[in-house]
Amino acid sequence: GQQLNQSPQSMFxxxxxxxxxxxxxxxxxxxxxxxxxxxxxxxxxxxALYKAGELTSNGRLTAQFGTTRxxxxxxxxxxIPSDVGIYFCAGQLGAGNNRKLIWGLGTSLAVNP
Amino acid sequence: xxxxxxxxxxxxxQMGNDKSIxxxxxxxxxxxxxxxQDSKKFLxxxxxxxxxxxIINETVPNRFSPKSPDKAHLNLHINSLxxxxxxxxxxxxxxxxVVNTGELxxxxxxxxxxx
Numbered sequence: 001g002q003q004l005n006q007s008p009q010s011m012f013x014x015x016x017x018x019x020x021x022x023x024x025x026x027x028x029x030x031x032x033x034x035x036x037x038x039x040x041x042x043x044x045x046x047x048a049l050y051k052a053g054e055l056t057s058n059g060r061l062t063a064q065f066g067t068t069r070x071x072x073x074x075x076x077x078x079x080i081p082s083d084v085g086i087y088f089c090a091g092q093l094g095a096g097n098n099r100k101l102i103w104g105l106g107t108s109l110a111v112n113p
Numbered sequence: 114x115x116x117x118x119x120x121x122x123x124x125x126x127q128m129g130n131d132k133s134i135x136x137x138x139x140x141x142x143x144x145x146x147x148x149x150q151d152s153k154k155f156l157x158x159x160x161x162x163x164x165x166x167x168i169i170n171e172t173v174p175n176r177f178s179p180k181s182p183d184k185a186h187l188n189l190h191i192n193s194l195x196x197x198x199x200x201x202x203x204x205x206x207x208x209x210x211v212v213n214t215g216e217l218x219x220x221x222x223x224x225x226x227x228x
Contacts, residue, residue, distance in 0.1 A: 033215050045217070
C-alpha cells in the first residue's frame with residue numbers, strides 16, 4: 001500500500017531554534033496536510049497545501065507542496081515551548097468517496113526552554 | 114461547544130468484555146471516521162462513514178462494529194476485547210460534499226486499556 005516516509009522521527013531542540021521536517025512518498029498526492037497533536041489531544045490541522053509548488057505560511061510555520069507532488073516539508077521558526085507535540089503529515093489521494101488520506105508516522109518534537 | 118466529542122475519555126476493562134465508545138459532531142459534516150493510535154503514535158484509519166453509509170473498512174477485525182444512527186453520530190462497539198486493542202481511539206469528521214478541504218476535525222480521543 002501507499003506509504004509516507006516522515007523524518008525525522010523525533011527532535012529535541014533548544015527554544016529559539018528553527019525546526020524542519022519532511023515527508024516523501026512514491027505516490028503522487030493532490031493535497032498535503034500538516035497536523036499537530038498536543039499531548040492528550042487529537043490532531044489539529046496546521047497547514048493545508050493544494051497545488052504543486054505552493055508555499056504557505058501560518059505564523060512561524062511554513063510548509064511547501066513539492067513540485068513533484070510526492071513530498072512536502074514543514075518548517076517552524078524560532079521554536080517556543082508550546083511547539084512541543086507530534087507533527088503528522090498526510091497526503092490525500094482521489095476525491096469524494098474515493099478520497100484516501102495517507103498518514104506519516106509523525107515527528108515528535110521536544111523543546112528545551 | 115465541542116465540535117467533535119467522544120465518550121468516555123478513559124476506559125479500563127478486562128479481556129473478553131464488550132465495550133462501546135460514542136462520538137458526536139456538531140459541525141454539520143457528512144463524513145465521520147474512527148482512527149486507532151497505538152503506543153508508537155501511528156494513526157491508523159479503521160472506518161469511514163459518509164451520510165450513515167460505510168465507505169472505508171480497513172482490515173479491522175469483525176469484533177469492531179461501527180454504528181451510525183445519523184450523520185452526526187458514529188459509535189464504535191468492540192466485542193471480546195483483547196490486550197492488543199489497548200490504544201487511543203479517535204473519532205473525526207470532515208465535510209466531503211461541495212467543499213473538500215481535506216481537513217479532519219478530531220475528538221480528544223478515548224484511551225482504552227484492556228487488562
